[in-house]
Amino acid sequence: MLVAYMLQFLDKQTLSSSTIMGIITDLKLHGSQYSWASSCFYFGYLFATYPVSLILIKFPLGKSLSIMFLIWAIILACHAAAKNFATLMVTRFFLGIAEASISPGFSLITSLWYRTSEQPWRHGLWFCGNSLSSVFSGLIGYGIYHIHDSLASWKWLFIIFGILTFVWGLVLLWRLPDSPRNAKFISEKEKKIAMHRLRANQAGFKSNKLELSQIKEALLDYKTWLVAVYSLTTNIPNGGSLAFSSLILEGFGFSVLNTFLMGIPMGIVIFLFVLSTTYLSSKLPNARCLIIAAVNVISITGAVVIYTCDTIGAKYAGLCLMQVFSSGMPLSMALVSSNIGGFTKRATVITCLFTCYCAGNIIGPQLFFAREAPRYKVITPISLKLVIDPG
Template structure:
């Protein structure tokens, strides 16, 4: 089982960073939060439909156990869909066989305004170094680490907490459905607002995390089952901020190698948080797990602080660049890139392109 889980992790590792990169190569900056939110909705939809299917699987009575049928059915579906994706999902408009030559040019031209560069097969070591030196990288890394320590604990122990209310496995699965629906709606809401309202991304993230803090407090301090269950439903909303933070990478990081590096750091922190989270829930405290939920509250408060810090840093950097663009820096950039067309698609980083403006 441990070997199988390890192999599953290996195959799963490329999904979110890969989808984030693909999103950045197909959609404009203003379009990315909603598109990232749509594919991220698979997480919440899987909770809804997965639990419903699991309820049905529980009714299978033969030589194989229910959890074995769960792995067979979901594993086979994933394998077949993955095979289809391998042959049908293009990684960029230049590889899309379903586009005509004219449509391919239009798709590439749409990306000019992003000024984040375009796909390059060459690994630029200077961009890797810059990614590690960039303040934004570590603000985003801290944000996702602090956000996924609660994620690791919540996803692992949510069902056990529900069972601690006195419910059996059947009812625990059914009671998990509303949480998936709520997260689904908030993911779409966050994506739409972030796409339609300029520079609202950090505030959208902070707002959803604050709701989760409220939910965590209800679970931590609540005494009745109804109060604690309501808290569990609100707790999961923090995860709706994650597609918005992914869009922050695709929109705010210029240079293909730098973007892939920042994405890698981001998802390493994502995995690290999910490793740490379950360790903060102690068996002796079941079914309330007070220490675990207190740790979740602390981490979510850190997320709010870092989210606001990222907001003010990006605003400050834009203001600084606006002041500099009046003078010699704008002239130097113009000479260096010799025209807007070349500059907008050249594989340069956001720190080197002083006409780049961040979204927040």
């Protein structure tokens, strides 16, 4: 799951990386078209969130996820055939549909294999694929940029990442189990032990039956909406920073190649925060919400540093800190998977969480206006008055 999550996040970053390889010029994107292309991915994700939740309930979990992962890889490679804004929007929309199963599906798998006390750390382990993708995408992107061929380098980026993802999708189809009951790599005795371990969770086992009463219970539970609103508010900056991170770094004054390389330390920072916060939450009782609050305070501090400081070093440090909020995402998923009883209810709450995840990521890129490139420093009425009349 860690490698799969690394690949799918790396795939999502390809659009951001392609901006400094010339996709905006080649496809003649102008105004807010790039922002809409980034947001369109999450429209597809949002459209598919509920149908995918039904698929994950009704069909074998591991096989469903593997097939969606293979479809994702094919659609990603098709980005290289985009000719204009319209074709890019179509591919982004269908890529979002294919991706809608991955995060909620992995969270459900984690809940089927591990006790509640073990789940934050396990969520953190596969979620680390996000930060590792930042490291590898910089190195791979650096190499791909040196390809000189009839195809533009940004097209090779989508093709190569698509092939890598497809190969790993075949591995998932072969090895990713639906549940401990049918895992081929453990014995019958170990299957019984795995099922017995989960009885302490009192959260129910995987069932292919859709329980309407559990859906109603989930939608009427105020805790469902607390988690959902958290997901919305944190993913507004996530959507913007994911889509525009390469352009922001380039705006600091880095060359194209150095922009790729400067993304590596950012990935390492997030990797360390994800590991440390999820490990601490597994060891400290009732600390998950406090840790989530703490990482968000750090991110806000980073955003203030970027906004107020003028030196490149300080801005870069602020950008690294600003990304720390993403380490709260695996903790929020662990809150759901370890505290919600009943498989249908758990799947419903996860659906609500990722619906708001989509909404936040749709809003985020729209807050970056083309006229403010490359700094994207919004001029408010107060700051405008200071420019006109410093007194």
